[in-house]
Each structure stands twice: as structure tokens, then as C-alpha cells.
Amino acid sequence: MTAWPDRRIQELFGISLPIIQAPMAGVTTPQMVIAVSEAGGLGSLPCALLSLEQAREALDTLRQGTSRPINLNFFCHLPPQADAARESAWRARLAPYYVEQGLDPEAPVPASNRRPFDSAFCELVEEYRPQVVSFHFGLPEQALLDRVRAAGAKVISSATTVSEARWLEAHGCDAIIAMGWEAGGHRGSFLTDNMATQVGTFALVPQVADAVKIPVIAAGGIADARGIVAAFALGASAVQMGTAYLFCPEARVAPPHLQALKTAADDGTALTNVFTGRPARGIVNRLMRDLGLMSPLAPAFPLAGGALAPLRNPSAPAGPGDFIPLWSGQAARLGRELPAGQLTRLLASEALAKLSPGGADR
Structure with missing residues (x-):
């Protein structure tokens, strides 16, 4: 085998490597997003901590730095x-x-303040037209979601249970991020607040893959090629990695x-x-x-x-x-201290080597 066993995410997003840099609010920079996207993965810009002006400035930087697909990430929580x-x-x-x-x-x-997705943020999506828009804590109201789709973006969101994955598929997601217990940062939970019953990545991914028809992105505890290969073996079409990118100089x-x-x-x-x-x-x-x-x-x-x-x-x-x-x-x-682009390419090449015949021993 010299190619990825499942290319659905690559084809859906228009990327060459099935590696998504997790949107990490407060630490992700436009330079990191550019580096990952230019390397062939999907760079993700978190917007929940940004004002509209800051988000616009970051997007201008992104569009100057890369013409490749990017992901804009938003929170969907209700204001307290x-x-x-x-x-x-x-x-x-x-x-x-x-x-x-x-x-x-x-x-x-x-x-x-962490700003939830609203009409003003939606106007930004409509103006800049990112290839992917991701949400955390569920999805926005249907009218906003329809506008995101009309702007041409593929929509993804995080699920921490099979029930959440099914809900997201029923409400129009193009792919599901199966977020295991191991993941850093905020849980993506939105149908449950019971943390005692949360599921680990490698128990969650195959169950979500069996439960939905759309592609699954594995997230949580994946930091090297071994985790990427395991995720594919369990039914994932791509991985989302966050902590691994915290060691990059762009963070x-x-x-x-x-x-x-x-x-x-x-x-x-x-x-x-x-x-x-x-x-x-x-x-x-x-x-x-x-x-x-x-x-x-x-x-x-x-x-x-x-x-x-x-x-x-x-x-x-x-x-x-x-x-x-x-x-x-x-x-x-x-984690390894490498530039984000180099890390993305290295992870992909190491994973492909393990996926090739006899590669499991490498």
C-alpha cells in the first residue's frame, strides 16, 4: 500500500494529507494555519476568542499566505x-x-468572553468563503447553518458520544470529529454533561464509524504515526491533532x-x-x-x-x-519540536510507511 486507505476526507476538503490541525483558541496563530495547509493538511483558525476585527485581520493574513483549504472554527454555546x-x-x-x-x-x-457563532461571524464566512467551517458544542441555529452551506463550506463538528454523532449527521454535518476522552482542551459535549461516562478515542471511533454514513475524523491522544495508523484501522478517514502542534514554533x-x-x-x-x-x-x-x-x-x-x-x-x-x-x-x-509544516509532512510520511506492506514493524 502506497496510498491512504480512505481518501474521503481528502476529497471532501480538497487536501492532500488526512491531517487536520486542531483549532486551539489562544495558541493557534495564522502562521501555524498557513504552514499546515501549505504542507497539504488542513490548518484551522479558532475564532471564539477573536473580535470581528481580529478575525478579519487573521483571515487577511491567511489569504495572503496560502490559497489552499482552511478551516474556520466557532463555538456554539448559549450565552450564560x-x-x-x-x-x-x-x-x-x-x-x-x-x-x-x-x-x-x-x-x-x-x-x-468566548463569542458563540452569530450572524456577524456568519457574514465573515460568507465574505472569505473558507472551504471548511467547524463547530464545537453542537451546531448553530438552522438559518445560520444554511448560510454557511450556501457560502460553499463543508460543515464538521465534534461528537463525544455515538448519540452526538448521529445528531450531527441528522442535522447536516459533512463529517464527524469523534473526540475521545484523551483530547486536550474543552470537551465538545453538547447532549450530555456527564463526564464520568465519556469514551476513549479508540473505543469511540469504530462505534461512530459504524453508526454514521459520513466520514469520521479521529481526535484525542493522537500524536504520532502509530496513532494515525490505528485511527484508520478503526474506521477513521482522517485525524485531528492538537497537542502535537503545541510544540511548534508557530504556536x-x-x-x-x-x-x-x-x-x-x-x-x-x-x-x-x-x-x-x-x-x-x-x-x-x-x-x-x-x-x-x-x-x-x-x-x-x-x-x-x-x-x-x-x-x-x-x-x-x-x-x-x-x-x-x-x-x-x-x-x-x-510531542516533537518541529515547524508545523515539517511536522505535518513527517507525520504523514511516517504513517504511510507503516501502512505499506511490512510497514507495521517500522
């Missing part, structure tokens, strides 16, 4: 309802850290975060809601240990992050990485 009592309790719980760092616990809380990763990634253990990550109010996987740090991984005090997503913002001041006398989210999947120790 204000809960003054819960937010007050959260601030009271964080007050000792403020005092420790010489900050005023009563100072106004900065806004913590905007804070020094404490990068150091934590370089020294991460296989059992060093956990799901937590303390940084944003929604379950996300990161390397365990002081805040997670002190508050508990899933704190009932954390305000609804994304409000929990506002009161933490002053504690993330790099000049504050906190330990490195104590109060910042160190997002990571469970396979960080497999």
Missing part, C-alpha cells in the same frame, strides 16, 4: 445567565490568591505552559472546569489541586475565567503556571 450569588462565591474562593499576590479582591472583574504558548508540556507525564492531565466553567483537559497545576478538578463554585462557561485574569499577570509572584490553563491531551510526551 448571570448568577450574582455564584459569581460572588467564586470571587470569595479566589480572594486568598489575590491577597497572596498583593491584589485587591474587590477590584472589578475583567470580562471573560503562541506561554513559557510555563510549554515547559509543562515538555515534562508532562502520561497521567499528568485531568478534566477541569475551574478555568472557564466548562470541562476541559489540561496539565494539573496548583489551582486545579487547590479547588478540586470540577468545582461546583465555578460560574457558567465562560464566566469563570474573568476573576482569574488578574492572577495570570506574568509579573505576579505566583509559581509559573499556577493560574493559567495548561491545556494538553494525554499524549504530550510524544
Whole structure:
């Protein structure tokens, strides 16, 4: 075998390699997206933390840097309802850290906002016409989804269960990202909030592949050629990789975060809601240990992050990485410090070598 065993995603998206760089809000740069797309994979720009002006600026950079397919990623969460009592309790719980760092616990809380997909973002899609638009936490309302499709984009979204995958297929997705328990960052869950029953990637992928007719993209814990080959063996048509790209020079990763990634253990990550109010996987740090991984005090997503913002001041006398989210999947120790384009091509060539006759021993 000298070719990929399933080319549906490559044909659907118009890419040459079945490797998708995960959209990682806050750390993905346009330069990373360009490098991955130019290498033949699918570069993904996360937009949830960007204003319209910032998104437009990033898209202008992308279009100047590559004419190849790109993916724009958006969140689909409902804006939270204000809960003054819960937010007050959260601030009271964080007050000792403020005092420790010489900050005023009563100072106004900065806004913590992750913008869900809306008509203004949809106009941006219509203007720039990306080849792929991906969503997290389900899908937007039907009228917006129809506009995305009319702009010519293929639509994909994350599923953490078979039920979510079936729902996404029924609501018009062109492919499903089967997001396993191992994945770093925010869970894509939208039909369940029970984290105790979440499924691992290599149990989820074949069940989703059996349950839907559209192509499946495996995500979670895949960081080298062995994971790519395994994903294809289980029915995936492509892989989405995030943590592997955090080691690339194009990633905007804070020094404490990068150091934590370089020294991460296989059992060093956990799901937590303390940084944003929604379950996300990161390397365990002081805040997670002190508050508990899933704190009932954390305000609804994304409000929990506002009161933490002053504690993330790099000049504050906190330990490195104590109060910042160190997002990571469970396979960080497999990461390699390579430019994003080189990494994409290397992963593909190594996987193809293993897929060739006799390649399993390589």
C-alpha cells in the first residue's frame, strides 16, 4: 500500500494529507494555519476568542499566505445567565490568591468572553468563503447553518458520544470529529454533561464509524504515526491533532505552559472546569489541586475565567503556571519540536510507511 486507505476526507476538503490541525483558541496563530495547509493538511483558525476585527485581520493574513483549504472554527454555546450569588462565591474562593499576590479582591472583574457563532461571524464566512467551517458544542441555529452551506463550506463538528454523532449527521454535518476522552482542551459535549461516562478515542471511533454514513475524523491522544495508523484501522478517514502542534514554533504558548508540556507525564492531565466553567483537559497545576478538578463554585462557561485574569499577570509572584490553563491531551510526551509544516509532512510520511506492506514493524 502506497496510498491512504480512505481518501474521503481528502476529497471532501480538497487536501492532500488526512491531517487536520486542531483549532486551539489562544495558541493557534495564522502562521501555524498557513504552514499546515501549505504542507497539504488542513490548518484551522479558532475564532471564539477573536473580535470581528481580529478575525478579519487573521483571515487577511491567511489569504495572503496560502490559497489552499482552511478551516474556520466557532463555538456554539448559549450565552450564560448571570448568577450574582455564584459569581460572588467564586470571587470569595479566589480572594486568598489575590491577597497572596498583593491584589485587591474587590477590584472589578475583567470580562471573560468566548463569542458563540452569530450572524456577524456568519457574514465573515460568507465574505472569505473558507472551504471548511467547524463547530464545537453542537451546531448553530438552522438559518445560520444554511448560510454557511450556501457560502460553499463543508460543515464538521465534534461528537463525544455515538448519540452526538448521529445528531450531527441528522442535522447536516459533512463529517464527524469523534473526540475521545484523551483530547486536550474543552470537551465538545453538547447532549450530555456527564463526564464520568465519556469514551476513549479508540473505543469511540469504530462505534461512530459504524453508526454514521459520513466520514469520521479521529481526535484525542493522537500524536504520532502509530496513532494515525490505528485511527484508520478503526474506521477513521482522517485525524485531528492538537497537542502535537503545541510544540511548534508557530504556536503562541506561554513559557510555563510549554515547559509543562515538555515534562508532562502520561497521567499528568485531568478534566477541569475551574478555568472557564466548562470541562476541559489540561496539565494539573496548583489551582486545579487547590479547588478540586470540577468545582461546583465555578460560574457558567465562560464566566469563570474573568476573576482569574488578574492572577495570570506574568509579573505576579505566583509559581509559573499556577493560574493559567495548561491545556494538553494525554499524549504530550510524544510531542516533537518541529515547524508545523515539517511536522505535518513527517507525520504523514511516517504513517504511510507503516501502512505499506511490512510497514507495521517500522
